[in-house]
Amino acid sequence: MSTSVTFTVCFDAPFWVGVLEIAEAGQVRATRHVFGSEPTDAELYQFLLRHGTALLERAHANPPVPAETRRGVRPNPKRAMRLAAKEAARIAQGSRGTASQEALRRELEQRTSRSTEETRQRKQAESERKYAIARAKRKERKRGH
Template sequence: MTIRSTLTVLFDDPFWIGLCERELDGGYEAARIVFGAEPKDYEIYDFVLRHWHELRFSPALPGTAAKPRANPKRMQRQVRRQTMARGVGTKAQKALKLQLEQGRLERKARTRQARDAEKARQFALHQEKKREKHRGH
């Protein structure tokens, strides 16, 4: 069992974010942390020590992250060509998008259940009021 984790801190206007990526037995997962203001090194270290287990990683995607190549300029050119050819999005972005979509679907289901329960409650209350009106006659 091999586990490899990375934490990348970057500025995503208007906030500083951390992008946590981990490879776990051939699966790839990602999580996003919003820091707000630019975090200091000791704040990042403290966050990793205290809150790493609380992170909600995306569902596992098959495959592994790309290994860095020897020539970074060549790699940049290749990435630029690939993004132009097939659209923008890194593996981490796709994993986070999948996690966001799953959260949206869960929230939608909870909202629908609450709305249906409220409708049923209102209907029962209306029926009860109707019975009360007819009792006195």
Template sequence: MQISVSSTLTVYHDGQFWVGLAEHVEDGRYGVVRIVFGAEPSDEEIQKFVTSKWEKLSFFGGEPAEASKPAKNPKRRAREAAKTLKRPAMSTKAQQALAAQREALKQESAHARSQRRTEEADARYEQRKLKRKQKHRGH
């Protein structure tokens, strides 16, 4: 059994910050993570990031996506590499994966916010109930 693993880190300037786009294909699953560096990272900083923090990145949020099959022919691999270099820094597949990740985070925070809101409303209701009870007793 052979497992195919491919990782790519693309660093680009998005107009405001230097951003790293880490794409990872493992056994047919495609994952992407966006890392904001802020100031322009040096080669040493990028190497340090890859060696120390790469394994902590969460590439796969949920469902697996399709991956391209590796080419057998070396000439085809060279053509695909040249084609990849001509493409823009952010692939549409990466954009879709990041959008799905953002949507999942948005839903989680909305759920947490509504949960917190109901707990606060319950606490206010209990406070009002206690106050009415104390007034009724004449305190």
């Protein structure tokens, strides 16, 4: 079972983004990190030394997505442009995209649902706290102090 790890840095307007992909056993896991301004080679090296393990753990925590198999035949350049345009249109319409894009989408969905749940719990706790304070004030008023 071979495992390959790829870290790609690309410009995703308006920020530079690093995408870590882990491909193993026909499955792809991915995560991304937003850099902001364009990182230099030295900054990337330092980033990977400091945060590489955490980035790998974050990628392994994400659900795997089946990797797409690629054909060995290389199409004509004009056909390749047509296929790329068709794929871009498909992705723009909200379709599945590549395996790493699907993995990133799932990661985003998980983070969003986790954040929503945490926010809901925080609001409920705050509401209960305010209710307890109001109840204590009412009780204090009834006592006549």
